[in-house]
Amino acid sequence: MLAKKKYSLLLLTFAVGVALWWVPPPEQVEARAWHLFAIFVATIFGIIANPLPMGCMALIGIAATVITKVLTFQEAFSGFGNEIVWLIVFAFFISRGFIKTGLGARISFLFMRLLGKKTLGLGYGLVLTELILAPAIPSNTARSGGVILPIIKSLANVFESKPHQPTAKRMGAYLTTVSFQATCITSAMFLTSMAGNPLIVELAQDLGITITWGSWAIAAIVPGLISLAVVPYAIFKLYPPTITESPHAPEFAKEQLHNMGKIRSNEWIMLGVFIFLIGLWIMGPTIGIKATVTALLGLVILLITNVLTWQDIRQEEGAWETLIWFSILLTMATQLNKLGLTQWFSNWVAYEIQALPWISAYILLTLVYFYSHYFFASNLAHIGAMYATFLAAATALGAPLGLSAMTLAFYSSLFGGLTQYSSGPAALLFGAGYVPVKTWWKIGFIMSIITILIWQLIGGLWWYAIGLFDV
Amino acid sequence: MLAKKKYSLLLLTFAVGVALWWVPPPEQVEARAWHLFAIFVATIFGIIANPLPMGCMALIGIAATVITKVLTFQEAFSGFGNEIVWLIVFAFFISRGFIKTGLGARISFLFMRLLGKKTLGLGYGLVLTELILAPAIPSNTARSGGVILPIIKSLANVFESKPHQPTAKRMGAYLTTVSFQATCITSAMFLTSMAGNPLIVELAQDLGITITWGSWAIAAIVPGLISLAVVPYAIFKLYPPTITESPHAPEFAKEQLHNMGKIRSNEWIMLGVFIFLIGLWIMGPTIGIKATVTALLGLVILLITNVLTWQDIRQEEGAWETLIWFSILLTMATQLNKLGLTQWFSNWVAYEIQALPWISAYILLTLVYFYSHYFFASNLAHIGAMYATFLAAATALGAPLGLSAMTLAFYSSLFGGLTQYSSGPAALLFGAGYVPVKTWWKIGFIMSIITILIWQLIGGLWWYAIGLFDV
Numbered sequence: 001m002l003a004k005k006k007y008s009l010l011l012l013t014f015a016v017g018v019a020l021w022w023v024p025p026p027e028q029v030e031a032r033a034w035h036l037f038a039i040f041v042a043t044i045f046g047i048i049a050n051p052l053p054m055g056c057m058a059l060i061g062i063a064a065t066v067i068t069k070v071l072t073f074q075e076a077f078s079g080f081g082n083e084i085v086w087l088i089v090f091a092f093f094i095s096r097g098f099i100k101t102g103l104g105a106r107i108s109f110l111f112m113r114l115l116g117k118k119t120l121g122l123g124y125g126l127v128l129t130e131l132i133l134a135p136a137i138p139s140n141t142a143r144s145g146g147v148i149l150p151i152i153k154s155l156a157n158v159f160e161s162k163p164h165q166p167t168a169k170r171m172g173a174y175l176t177t178v179s180f181q182a183t184c185i186t187s188a189m190f191l192t193s194m195a196g197n198p199l200i201v202e203l204a205q206d207l208g209i210t211i212t213w214g215s216w217a218i219a220a221i222v223p224g225l226i227s228l229a230v231v232p233y234a235i236f237k238l239y240p241p242t243i244t245e246s247p248h249a250p251e252f253a254k255e256q257l258h259n260m261g262k263i264r265s266n267e268w269i270m271l272g273v274f275i276f277l278i279g280l281w282i283m284g285p286t287i288g289i290k291a292t293v294t295a296l297l298g299l300v301i302l303l304i305t306n307v308l309t310w311q312d313i314r315q316e317e318g319a320w321e322t323l324i325w326f327s328i329l330l331t332m333a334t335q336l337n338k339l340g341l342t343q344w345f346s347n348w349v350a351y352e353i354q355a356l357p358w359i360s361a362y363i364l365l366t367l368v369y370f371y372s373h374y375f376f377a378s379n380l381a382h383i384g385a386m387y388a389t390f391l392a393a394a395t396a397l398g399a400p401l402g403l404s405a406m407t408l409a410f411y412s413s414l415f416g417g418l419t420q421y422s423s424g425p426a427a428l429l430f431g432a433g434y435v436p437v438k439t440w441w442k443i444g445f446i447m448s449i450i451t452i453l454i455w456q457l458i459g460g461l462w463w464y465a466i467g468l469f470d471v
Numbered sequence: 472m473l474a475k476k477k478y479s480l481l482l483l484t485f486a487v488g489v490a491l492w493w494v495p496p497p498e499q500v501e502a503r504a505w506h507l508f509a510i511f512v513a514t515i516f517g518i519i520a521n522p523l524p525m526g527c528m529a530l531i532g533i534a535a536t537v538i539t540k541v542l543t544f545q546e547a548f549s550g551f552g553n554e555i556v557w558l559i560v561f562a563f564f565i566s567r568g569f570i571k572t573g574l575g576a577r578i579s580f581l582f583m584r585l586l587g588k589k590t591l592g593l594g595y596g597l598v599l600t601e602l603i604l605a606p607a608i609p610s611n612t613a614r615s616g617g618v619i620l621p622i623i624k625s626l627a628n629v630f631e632s633k634p635h636q637p638t639a640k641r642m643g644a645y646l647t648t649v650s651f652q653a654t655c656i657t658s659a660m661f662l663t664s665m666a667g668n669p670l671i672v673e674l675a676q677d678l679g680i681t682i683t684w685g686s687w688a689i690a691a692i693v694p695g696l697i698s699l700a701v702v703p704y705a706i707f708k709l710y711p712p713t714i715t716e717s718p719h720a721p722e723f724a725k726e727q728l729h730n731m732g733k734i735r736s737n738e739w740i741m742l743g744v745f746i747f748l749i750g751l752w753i754m755g756p757t758i759g760i761k762a763t764v765t766a767l768l769g770l771v772i773l774l775i776t777n778v779l780t781w782q783d784i785r786q787e788e789g790a791w792e793t794l795i796w797f798s799i800l801l802t803m804a805t806q807l808n809k810l811g812l813t814q815w816f817s818n819w820v821a822y823e824i825q826a827l828p829w830i831s832a833y834i835l836l837t838l839v840y841f842y843s844h845y846f847f848a849s850n851l852a853h854i855g856a857m858y859a860t861f862l863a864a865a866t867a868l869g870a871p872l873g874l875s876a877m878t879l880a881f882y883s884s885l886f887g888g889l890t891q892y893s894s895g896p897a898a899l900l901f902g903a904g905y906v907p908v909k910t911w912w913k914i915g916f917i918m919s920i921i922t923i924l925i926w927q928l929i930g931g932l933w934w935y936a937i938g939l940f941d942v
Contacts, residue, residue, distance in 0.1 A: 010775065053781035056774045063771045066764050073554055073761055080551040083544055290544055293537050300534045303527045304481065310524035313795075314788040321785050 009051035017042030017064070026344070033339035035070045040332045040375070047437060054420075054437065058325040061332065071335060079331035083292045084141055084378065084424045085323060090295035091145025091428060092319035094277070095153060096312050097302050101270040104154030106260060109253040111155065116249035119171060119241045122155060123178040123232030130179065131228060134186035134193035135217075137281040139291035140416075141424025143186075146277050146295065148179045149428055156434065158256075159243055163318075163433030172434035174241035180417060180429045181231045181447050187379075187413035189224040191216045192285075194413050196380040203388045204405045207395070211405070219406050219468060223459035227451055234450055239443055266307050273298045273307075322431040326377070329421040333377040342385040345372065350393035358398030363456075365394050366407050370452065373415035379423055383412050400469035407455070414451050418444045480522035488513030488535065497815070504810035506541045511803045511846070518908060525891075525908065529796040532803065542806060550802035554763045555612055555849065555895045556794060561766035562616025562899060563790035565748070566624060567783050568773050572741040575625030577731060580724040582626065587720035590642060590712045593626060594649040594703030601650065602699060605657035605664040606688075608752045610762035611887075612895025614657075617748050617766065619650050620899055627905065629727075630714055634789075634904030643905035645712035651888060651900045652702045652918050658850075658884035660695040662687045663756075665884050667851040674859045675876045678866070682876065690877050690939060694930035698922055705921055710914055737778050744769045744778075793902040797848070800892040804848040813856040816843065821864035829869035834927075836865050837878050841923065844886035850894055854883050871940035878926070885922050889915045 017038050025034030043061030047054050065071040079085060098104035115121035126148060137143040156162070156172035163172065187194035191201065191213045201211045236244075246252075263271065280294040302308040336342060349368050353361050369390050376382040387408055394404035416423035420430035420440050430440055463469060488509050496505030514532030518525050536542040550556060569575035586592035597619060608614045627633070627643035634643060658665035662672065662684045672682045707715075717723075734742065751765040773779040807813060820839050824832050840861050847853040858879055865875035887894035891901035891911050901911055934940060 052774060055784065056781050059767070059774065060771050063764075063767045067768065073763060074552065077552040077554075077557060081545065081548040083548075086548060292544060293534075296530070296534045297538065300531050303523065303530065310527050310792075313526065314792050317785040320791045321781075324784075 006051040009049045013046035016045045029344050033341045039064045055321050055324045058328040062328045079327035085327050087141050087292040088428050089319045089323050090299050092316050093299050095150040097270050097308050098150035101267045103267045103270045104150045108154040109257045112253035113250050119244050120236050126179045127182045127228050130182045130186045135190040140183050140187045140194050142281050142291045144183050144425035145428040168434040170243045171241050176429045176434045177235050178232050183425045184414055184417040185227045188410040189220040196383045199383055200409045209401050209405050222462040223455045227454050269305050269307050273301050318431050322427055326427040330377040337385045346386050346389040361397040362399035365390055370411045370415045373418055377421045403469035477522040480520045484517035487516045500815050504812045510535045526792050526795045529799040533799045550798035556798050558612050558763040558766055559899050560790045560794050561770050563787055564770050566621040568741050568779050569621035572738045574738045574741045575621045579625040580728045583724035584721050590715050591707050597650045598653045598699050601653045601657045606661040611654050611658045611665050613752050613762045615654050615896035616899040639905040641714045642712050647900045647905045648706050649703050654896045655885055655888040656698045659881040660691040667854045670854055671880045678862055680872050680876050693933040694926045698925050740776050740778050744772050789902050797898040801848040808856045817857050817860040832868040833870035836861055841882045841886045844889055848892045874940040
């Protein structure tokens with residue numbers, strides 16, 4: 001049996017769901033959508049209150065949707081066929097190959113030799129890697145899971161910082177948080193650094209503004225670089241790693257690299273697959289191969305060459321766990337959208353603030369757009385549901401089109417840093433197990449304020465300077 | 472790296488696929504259907520030749536479908552949202568509860584005290600349990616996975632017979648094979664013992680014959696009981712357990728039961744969930760609750776009461792492995808059906824044999840119906856694709872309607888014993904890991920001949936006696 005406290009929390013979670021269920025839904029929202037909303041909120045509440053591990057709470061939540069017939073079984077389990085979900089699962093398997101072959105350790109030692117005197121230095125190293133890859137790998141999930149996460153795991157390993165243990169705070173927790181926030185920023189910086197960005201360009205085009213690769217990058221470069229410079233330091237202060245200084249680390253890394261000797265055959269294969277993955281992730285959109293298919297191909301190569309065995313796959317518990325909870329949260333969020341709840345919400349917000357001057361309306365609308373991401377499990381879904389409505393509302397209320405279009409565009413990636421289900425990288429990096437869920441939310445919220453301030457204030461000045469809008 | 476022999480087999484597997492791919496498809500079969508067929512055959516070939524474990528071969532197969540664009544990603548991964556797949560996964564978790572709480576061991580010791588002098592006795596005990604539950608639990612997957620499999624696992628455990636090890640042959644392999652064949656027979660015996668049977672009744676009604684619960688049971692009872700009596704003995708001869716006699720087992724079981732003492736709280740909860748599951752599986756069709764939803768509910772109860780922990784779920788490797796390979800094979804088979812390959816096959820067979828006398832046509836058609844199940848991963852899909860066509864063809868060629876309708880109806884369950892992907896119970900019982908894949912196929916094939924002989928010869932006489940057909 002569980003402890004009493006756990007049962008109180010579990011009861012509280014149920015109470016939240018039941019209470020919301022019985023609140024009469026707003027007009028224009030059908031009962032089914034409202035009931036799903038109640039279950040979704042209770043599930044999220046349960047995940048934060050944590051009477052049972054996240055996977056359990058997700059299973060209880062999805063069970064509630066099918067028992068109450070709010071969702072059919074097919075609807076409730078549709079998330080398990082989702083592309084991003086499988087990209088995450090495959091990325092977990094591939095990152096096992098990095099660790100198993102020693103390639104991850106080698107790359108980490110190279111990093112450490114260069115920047116390892118301070119943990120902060122390693123943080124900046126990861127951010128730099130992210131920035132270099134971002135314009136080329138349009139799937140931020142692939143970037144995080146296929147490249148950055150294996151390095152983080154290996155680095156943490158070297159410093160004996162293990163997931164789900166007190167040692168996680170030594171190094172793993174810091175590096176995961178930094179790279180998570182960094183990937184959200186780099187995703188916002190280039191038209192090709194996040195899968196949803198091209199969709200934004202299309203939606204904006206319909207409303208009368210043309211965004212090119214170049215104009216996007218120019219508008220993002222100043223707030224983007226400042227954000228990236230701030231992230232490792234801010235998180236270092238907010239959520240410091242317990243190992244901060246390691247003056248002998250570069251020397252140690254040098255020795256280790258010497259001891260490792262030459263690259264062996266499995267490591268060569270892993271390196272080949274790694275280059276193959278990056279190459280195909282870069283070329284993918286041009287030749288029509290999805291990031292998930294690329295990852296599956298990479299995995300198949302690792303299996304055929306016996307770099308990974310089937311046993312490695314079976315035992316990769318983090319992958320299975322993430323498969324469960326992320327699929328479930330994704331399904332709930334997708335269905336909320338399908339049932340029209342988000343559409344209703346957009347319209348309601350726009351209607352409520354119609355009397356405001358444009359600057360207040362613009363700030364309110366963009367903030368609501370940002371924080372409503374607490375109810376989404378995918379950037380793409382959020383963009384699809386709300387981008388066009390919010391852009392139209394902002395311009396209707398008098399806000400400059402260029403300013404509104406770009407702010408909403410950037411926020412469409414930046415809000416990915418809020419929760420553990422807010423995006424593919426979120427599920428992956430949180431799933432690595434170094435950071436507890438409450439901390440994840442706390443850091444996510446504080447960083448969102450810092451990010452918004454940077455992009456609104458400094459970004460605003462820059463956008464004015466480059467003529468994106470007039471006053 | 473793998474051994475050379477493994478690579479030759481892997482190459483041979485690819486060669487099979489490539490060769491079939493380039494064979495020109497028959498008229499009326501579109502290229503895409505044919506290409507999927509080539510990949511499916513190669514995948515099955517690879518699973519039998521076994522250069523890599525089944526899960527790897529399945530992943531390679533599905534990778535081939537998306538890379539060649541025979542299937543879209545969404546199509547290829549649609550099986551992961553399938554109901555039967557999740558019933559299997561949940562059944563794996565629930566059976567962990569049986570073992571963990573000791574309830575499984577207790578039930579096994581009760582069995583053993585009663586029938587444990589000989590392994591053969593235990594085999595008959597399982598068959599009897601199957602028969603009692605069959606009319607009441609319409610999902611044979613739930614029956615196998617929720618009730619029988621936990622008992623098998625516990626019994627095997629008591630005799631130290633472990634999956635994926637030489638000791639599997641002691642006891643586990645025999646009991647799994649017996650209960651697998653038995654569940655296919657009990658599924659054929661009652662209108663309510665297999666999910667696809669009501670569909671058959673509907674299809675047959677359209678062709679002019681009314682089948683009731685009673686008429687179904689009467690027609691099945693004689694060949695069914697004889698088959699059930701034969702199965703444990705036949706498999707005992709074909710695939711003998713290495714522990715066959717255990718004269719002291721009943722005494723030992725008695726002692727163990729004494730040592731176990733009274734049922735403890737977790738065991739009570741498990742027993743309660745067990746009864747709850749059986750009850751809801753029986754009532755399910757009446758009150759509109761699917762077997763999978765029932766299983767999910769049972770699992771949630773076990774998690775909330777902490778009988779199972781999230782860690783137990785993460786580590787249940789058999790569930791994850793089965794999720795992968797069964798979803799993939801199910802997807803391929805479903806898509807073959809959707810692309811019209813099976814429809815074409817039915818038509819082609821009926822056309823080819825139109826000149827035969829009815830008795831030969833009847834035998835040929837029913838045999839083709841039976842063995843074409845090598846290309847199906849679900850009874851339901853097979854029935855949907857071929858039952859009506861084959862029944863219509865048989866009667867058009869002069870075979871008696873009643874005889875043809877019932878033979879095809881019974882075969883619709885009996886063919887479930889052929890492969891490890893032929894039905895839900897197949898995936899579950901094979902997934903338990905006691906029997907190697909080649910043996911599974913061999914026993915499946917031999918038992919199919921025995922089953923067909925019993926149902927055609929003795930069944931035929933019985934059906935003639937009860938007036939199901941005239942000559």
